[in-house]
Amino acid sequence: MKEILMVFLALLLAGGISSAGAQESAPPPDTGTLVVTPAPAPPAPVTNLNAKDKPNDHGAGVVVTWTPSADDVVGSTRVFGYAILRAATPEGPFLERGKVPIGEGVFEDQGSLDEVSPDYMADHVDYYYKVRVISPDTTVYADSEIFGPVQCFGQWFNTNKLPVLIFVLCFTTLAIFFITHARRGAELYIRPLAGIEAVDEAIGRATEMGRPILYVLGLGTAAEIATIASFTILGRVAKKVAEYQTGIIVPCYDPIVMTVAQETVKASYLDAGRPDAYNEDMVYFVTQSQFAYVAAVNGTMLRELPATNIYMGKFFAESLILAETGALAGSIQIAGTDEVAQIPFFVVACDYTLIGEELYAASAYLGREPVLLGSLKAQDYAKAAIMIMAVIGFVAAIVGWDWYVNLFNVPSN
Amino acid sequence: MNIFERMMSVDRRWVFLFLALVCVITYKVDFPVEVRVTEEVRKIHNFIDTLKPGDYIFVAIDYDPNSLAELHPMTYAIVEQAWRKNLKIVFTALSQNGPGMADQAIRDISDSLRLPKTYNGVTYPARDIVNGIDYIFLGYKPYPALVIAGMGQNFRLPFPTDYYGTPLDSLPMMRGIQNYNQMKCVVDISGTSGIDMWIAYGQTRYGFPLALGLTGVMAADYYPYLNSGQVFGMMGGILGAAQYEKLAQNPGNALDMMRIQLYAHMVIILFIIIGNIGFLVSRRAKNQ
Amino acid sequence: MKRQIPLALVFIFGVILIIQYFVPHEKSEWIFEFLMDWIYIIGIFALALGIWSLIRVSWDKIRLRRENWQYSVVALLGLTAMIFFGFDYFRNFFNAAGLQNFMFRHFFDYVMIPIQSTMFSLLAFFIASASYRAFRARSLLASLLLLAALIVMIRFNPYFGPLTAYLEQTASWLLNVPNLAAKRAIVIGVGLGIVATALKVILGIERAYLGKD
Numbered sequence: 001m002k003e004i005l006m007v008f009l010a011l012l013l014a015g016g017i018s019s020a021g022a023q024e025s026a027p028p029p030d031t032g033t034l035v036v037t038p039a040p041a042p043p044a045p046v047t048n049l050n051a052k053d054k055p056n057d058h059g060a061g062v063v064v065t066w067t068p069s070a071d072d073v074v075g076s077t078r079v080f081g082y083a084i085l086r087a088a089t090p091e092g093p094f095l096e097r098g099k100v101p102i103g104e105g106v107f108e109d110q111g112s113l114d115e116v117s118p119d120y121m122a123d124h125v126d127y128y129y130k131v132r133v134i135s136p137d138t139t140v141y142a143d144s145e146i147f148g149p150v151q152c153f154g155q156w157f158n159t160n161k162l163p164v165l166i167f168v169l170c171f172t173t174l175a176i177f178f179i180t181h182a183r184r185g186a187e188l189y190i191r192p193l194a195g196i197e198a199v200d201e202a203i204g205r206a207t208e209m210g211r212p213i214l215y216v217l218g219l220g221t222a223a224e225i226a227t228i229a230s231f232t233i234l235g236r237v238a239k240k241v242a243e244y245q246t247g248i249i250v251p252c253y254d255p256i257v258m259t260v261a262q263e264t265v266k267a268s269y270l271d272a273g274r275p276d277a278y279n280e281d282m283v284y285f286v287t288q289s290q291f292a293y294v295a296a297v298n299g300t301m302l303r304e305l306p307a308t309n310i311y312m313g314k315f316f317a318e319s320l321i322l323a324e325t326g327a328l329a330g331s332i333q334i335a336g337t338d339e340v341a342q343i344p345f346f347v348v349a350c351d352y353t354l355i356g357e358e359l360y361a362a363s364a365y366l367g368r369e370p371v372l373l374g375s376l377k378a379q380d381y382a383k384a385a386i387m388i389m390a391v392i393g394f395v396a397a398i399v400g401w402d403w404y405v406n407l408f409n410v411p412s413n
Numbered sequence: 414m415n416i417f418e419r420m421m422s423v424d425r426r427w428v429f430l431f432l433a434l435v436c437v438i439t440y441k442v443d444f445p446v447e448v449r450v451t452e453e454v455r456k457i458h459n460f461i462d463t464l465k466p467g468d469y470i471f472v473a474i475d476y477d478p479n480s481l482a483e484l485h486p487m488t489y490a491i492v493e494q495a496w497r498k499n500l501k502i503v504f505t506a507l508s509q510n511g512p513g514m515a516d517q518a519i520r521d522i523s524d525s526l527r528l529p530k531t532y533n534g535v536t537y538p539a540r541d542i543v544n545g546i547d548y549i550f551l552g553y554k555p556y557p558a559l560v561i562a563g564m565g566q567n568f569r570l571p572f573p574t575d576y577y578g579t580p581l582d583s584l585p586m587m588r589g590i591q592n593y594n595q596m597k598c599v600v601d602i603s604g605t606s607g608i609d610m611w612i613a614y615g616q617t618r619y620g621f622p623l624a625l626g627l628t629g630v631m632a633a634d635y636y637p638y639l640n641s642g643q644v645f646g647m648m649g650g651i652l653g654a655a656q657y658e659k660l661a662q663n664p665g666n667a668l669d670m671m672r673i674q675l676y677a678h679m680v681i682i683l684f685i686i687i688g689n690i691g692f693l694v695s696r697r698a699k700n701q
Numbered sequence: 702m703k704r705q706i707p708l709a710l711v712f713i714f715g716v717i718l719i720i721q722y723f724v725p726h727e728k729s730e731w732i733f734e735f736l737m738d739w740i741y742i743i744g745i746f747a748l749a750l751g752i753w754s755l756i757r758v759s760w761d762k763i764r765l766r767r768e769n770w771q772y773s774v775v776a777l778l779g780l781t782a783m784i785f786f787g788f789d790y791f792r793n794f795f796n797a798a799g800l801q802n803f804m805f806r807h808f809f810d811y812v813m814i815p816i817q818s819t820m821f822s823l824l825a826f827f828i829a830s831a832s833y834r835a836f837r838a839r840s841l842l843a844s845l846l847l848l849a850a851l852i853v854m855i856r857f858n859p860y861f862g863p864l865t866a867y868l869e870q871t872a873s874w875l876l877n878v879p880n881l882a883a884k885r886a887i888v889i890g891v892g893l894g895i896v897a898t899a900l901k902v903i904l905g906i907e908r909a910y911l912g913k914d
Contacts, residue, residue: 058727110594113727114567119589123727154726161723168719168896175900221556222910225895228902231910255751256744260910284758285751288509290605291479291820303769316605317479317628317824324827338891339606340884341634348835356887357894363907371906379893386889411620425830432829447859449869478814479821510817513809516800555744559737570734577801636881637888652857677825678854684833689847692837 043078043133044070045142046105051129051150059154060111060121062129066144069133072102083132083141084109090128090146099134111152123153160411171382178381179374188373195334195352196362199233199310202332203240206307212247213237214306216297216322218313218337219290222256225360226338230312231264232363233336237310238268242277250283251300253293258285294318298325311335311350312359315342323349336362417698420691423684432680439676446672450656453639457600457624457646458660461491464597466499469590471599471621473611474518475557477510480604480628486654486667487626488518488602494661496526497537501586502548503568503596507557507607512576515550532662544577545584552576558610565619567591593621598645602626608635616643626653708905715903755780783808849875 046066054061064084071078084107085094097109109129111121121127128148132141182188206213215234220227234250241248250265252258262283269278286296298321301309309326311319311333319335319342326333327349335346336354346353354362357379364372389408396404414422464470472492476484495502506515523542530537542548551572554560563570568591574580581587593599599621601611608625616623622645625635629650638644648657651674654667714736721729759773786805800806838844856872859865901907 056725058725058730112591117591119591154728156724156726158723158725165723171893171896172900175897179906225898228898228907228910232907252751255747255749255754258751258754259747264910281758281761285754287755288748288751289817290477291817295820299772314606317630317821320827320831321820321823324831338894340887340891341631343887345831348831357890360891360894360898372901375897375901375906379890379897382893383890386893410617423833425833428830428833429826432826436825449857449865478817481814481818482821510809510813513800513806513813516806517810554741555748556740559740563734563737566730566734571737576799633876633880634884636877637885640877640881675858677829678858681829681832682851682854684829685836685847685851688833689836689838692839 042140042142043135046131046144049144049147051147053152056158056160059123060113062109062152064107064129066131068105080134080136085130087128175375175378178377179371182370182374188377195354196365198352202308207244207246209307211307212249213308215250216311218315219253220314221254226314229360233312235264235268236366238265239272242269242272242274251286251297294321301325301329306331309333320345417691417694420687435676435680439673448655448659453647454656468597469501471503471596473505473601474511474515475507475603475607477508483628483650484602486665487648490657490661492522505551506553512553550576557607558614562614593619598622600624604628
């Protein structure tokens with residue numbers, strides 16, 4: 001009995017050993033066991049984080065700068081970009097203000113001064129910043145040290161515009177000097193302007209032929225300098241027209257220009273002692289549509305057959321249509337515009353042309369008033385100064401004096 | 414009057430008639446004309462091409478029907494390229510009849526986007542363009558200088574509502590969009606001095622990348638701004654529009670009009686040569 | 702007083718806006734925005750003045766049967782029709798329907814656009830006749846101008862074969878060097894003229910816009 005039990009136990013033991021051995025040699029079954037691989041190391045954080053108020057702005061702007069991560073090198077796949085985070089306290093919560101790509105080390109946090117805007121950023125309030133280096137795996141990142149507090153506020157002077165201010169002050173001083181000089185009786189020479197000298201002759205021609213003068217103020221508004229210069233010339237022309245008892249037709253493109261032109265012509269007739277001859281319909285509004293205006297003026301030219309056409313002001317694509325139609329009608333034509341693109345068309349089709357600033361000089365030329373002549377002289381001296389500075393700049397660019405070129409650089413905000 | 418004197422004083426009506434005939438014939442007879450692309454046009458195309466879906470651009474349609482022939486093709490080419498790339502566009506029209514031009518362009522281009530197309534090897538699926546999601550149209554306000562400067566602060570300043578009367582804040586596309594800072598670039602397509610205002614009151618003040626589309630006669634005036642970097646690209650007239658259509662592989666009216674323009678130029682040159690031959694021979698005869 | 706008040710206003714607001722240009726602060730921006738709103742208001746009133754002037758002049762021509770009074774009838778009919786169709790009668794009368802109105806859009810697309818395009822197309826013919834008349838080799842300078850014009854016109858002409866590349870380079874040089882130099886000079890002069898005239902207006906030296914002294 002004992003021997004049988006021993007054999008049975010031995011058999012059991014052998015079976016267990018063999019099955020255990022069989023288990024060790026077969027590959028382990030697939031049980032879905034979680035394999036944990038070590039997490040990638042976060043990229044190196046940025047260093048030298050700095051934040052300061054954005055200069056030369058109206059407020060609600062902070063410029064954040066940093067030295068890019070040491071892992072932000074060519075060929076590296078550890079850095080995807082940078083996120084800039086801001087909070088009102090060092091403890092947070094930090095909210096993302098923007099992202100910049102790799103290689104960048106500056107970010108402008110521009111908010112809004114509008115209190116109802118979701119982007120509202122108050123002035124004179126502490127803000128804290130940190131920069132997060134983002135890797136391709138968004139769960140892996142590195143935050144920099146927190147920088148702050150920094151406050152934003154609006155500036156009272158835009159230092160970028162200092163060159164402009166210096167120029168304006170210098171020019172104003174020059175103008176005032178020459179105006180004072182002229183008022184004291186100094187003779188200021190202006191070279192002859194053929195176009196303006198021809199105005200008197202043209203008005204005389206119109207009187208002899210018994211035909212009116214057509215004066216076109218251009219397509220500018222009353223705020224344009226060319227139109228303002230044109231009002232002055234219109235005043236002189238209207239006075240002469242009133243004296244010679246010729247007719248004048250002034251079709252206007254802009255309603256405000258029309259009201260000013262009416263006042264100007266009326267005043268000129270009054271000055272000439274012929275208020276009764278003034279008729280409000282001499283100066284009328286046509287339309288504010290460019291080519292509809294041209295069609296109307298062309299129709300007037302071909303019906304009224306004015307002896308003289310005077311175009312002074314701002315003109316655009318319609319300039320050649322006006323001038324050619326005037327040539328067809330057989331009128332003498334005097335033009336003046338500061339629109340550089342239209343000057344060639346007027347030169348080709350008109351008898352006399354005032355180019356660019358000659359239009360502005362016309363008012364001084366016609367009246368010969370000291371104050372006007374003085375400002376013209378100031379322009380001439382300013383141009384001379386610009387020419388000298390341009391020649392120096394030409395030399396500076398060759399020699400490599402960047403500081404000189406940068407003196408005249410006016411960066412935008 | 415001998416033949417040379419006649420050559421010198423051809424009645425302008427013959428010039429008009431001959432030019433008209435050549436324009437009509439070249440319009441009717443279809444043949445391709447080679448167009449060489451210039452750097453200033455390529456820069457605009459490449460800039461738009463590298464933008465990502467969801468980026469915003471600003472397109473100012475500042476021209477009237479009189480400049481339609483030159484400027485509409487470039488508007489169509491740029492806007493179609495932008496919408497195919499799923500860019501979002503803020504339109505404005507700072508000329509009096511500009512809203513009509515913009516409205517027509519938006520309708521036509523939206524229709525063309527309902528068909529899938531392949532440009533430069535990329536197939537773009539058909540899609541619907543939705544106001545408030547793909548574009549907004551701000552409309553027209555007078556005094557463009559002030560409007561341009563005002564938009565630099567906030568679009569809502571001159572335009573509290575869009576052209577159709579919807580408050581800007583209720584348009585999904587305008588959430589978080591304040592001013593030019595959120596625009597990748599501004600493209601001003603204009604036939605007037607509005608361009609000077611965009612440069613003076615817009616680009617100089619706010620520093621955004623500015624590209625221009627302008628009529629051929631104005632193009633020569635704006636090279637200074639291109640050279641100084643204030644403007645990064647420029648399309649001048651039909652030629653500029655044709656170059657853009659060629660780059661975008663989206664042939665339209667501009668490429669057709671190039672052949673008319675080419676032959677019209679040749680007619681003008683022919684008359685200039687005729688006039689000069691007559692003038693020189695007559696002068697020599699007089700001197701003798 | 703009739704002249705003193707406008708002169709004072711021009712001076713005050715001129716100086717304010719000059720200072721505003723240099724001050725980026727929020728308060729300065731508020732002033733700019735405030736003044737901008739006023740300019741819109743003044744502009745709209747001025748537009749009403751202009752429309753009144755047009756109606757009055759046209760009506761007088763029709764009433765007195767002056768020469769070509771029929772054109773004034775067309776002008777008034779056009780003005781009335783566009784205003785009539787511009788209102789939004791179905792949703793809100795006081796809203797402008799503008800291009801969303803069927804008739805308004807049709808007038809715009811099929812009348813306005815063709816007419817304006819036609820006017821602009823006149824330029825092509827006028828350029829041809831003006832060029833024929835003006836580009837004559839009267840002197841050395843005129844001959845140079847003629848040559849430059851011809852080169853720029855034919856620079857993109859593909860029919861000149863191997864010459865096209867040289868023509869293009871020459872035309873680019875002409876546009877980017879002498880043309881640019883001359884234009885920059887004119888622009889600088891114009892810029893100075895604008896500053897001087899603006900200064901004269903602000904200081905009250907230039908008063909032509911005010912009328913009689």
